[in-house]
Amino acid sequence: MAEEHPADVFLWRNKKISAGVLGSATAMWVLFELLEYHLLTLVCHILILSLAVLFLWSNASTFINKSRPHIPEFHIPEEPVLQVAAALRIEINNVFAFLRDIASGRDLKKFLSAIAGLWVLSIVGNWCNFLTLFYIAFVLLHTLPVLYEKYEDQVDSFAEKAHAEFNKQYAVFDAKVLSKIPRGPLKDKKRD
Structure with a gap:
């Protein structure tokens, strides 16, 4: 069986896998959002069911002369956890540096x-909760790339026009508003 790449899933190269991923995400969204089921409750119920089945199987195996279930030992290796933590630390530091750069003026x-x-995010956050926002982003991630691939020329043409219009509006805003804002002595100082 050929190995699937994330781009193949997003671009619907294998329709069964892409539909399965999108269907699973939709089922999870319906379960958690519409039915108001909670993740912790789901995890606990799955663990209860798993432990009960394994416990009953282990005890019933002596009565029905079947072998006990093989329950493998599971350990989380230290190195991948440290790698994830280090990568997360780097990304968080990059966000802090970016925010500091913005706040410096x-x-x-x-x-x-x-x-x-x-x-805009605060307005969207007021309309829906994080799970719904995450689901919308997930659906967009699974639909926009394939639509872009299909209508690439039209989208690029529209994007060029929108970018030119944005630049024109920003130039007007800069000339009428931003250029009239007095600058403090910070602009004239030489940076170290």
């Missing part, structure tokens, strides 16, 4: 983009 365009993005 050096790049007004980046600052305004961050404020606008956070404002």
Whole structure:
């Protein structure tokens, strides 16, 4: 069987796997969001069922002359956990550096983009909870790449026009508003 790559799943190269992944995500969203089932409850119920079946199987095996179930030992190796922790630390430090760069006041365009993005996220967060937002992002991740691949020329043309219009509007905003904001002595100072 050929190895599936994430890009193949996102671009629907194997429709059964892609539909299965999207269907599983939809089932999980329905379970947790619409039926208001909680993850901790689900994990506990699965563990209860698993432990009960294994316990009964182990004890019943002597009565029905069957072998006991083989329950493998499971240990989490230290090295992968440390690698994940180190990678996570690096990403968190990058986010802190990015936020510090924005807050330092050096790049007004980046600052305004961050404020606008956070404002839009706060509005979206007011409409739906994190799980629904995560599900929407997951569905978009499974539909937009294949749609882009199919309609690439039209999307690129529209994106170029939108980018040109954004730049034109930003230039007007810069000329009418941002250029009129007085700059403090920080701009004239030489940076170390």
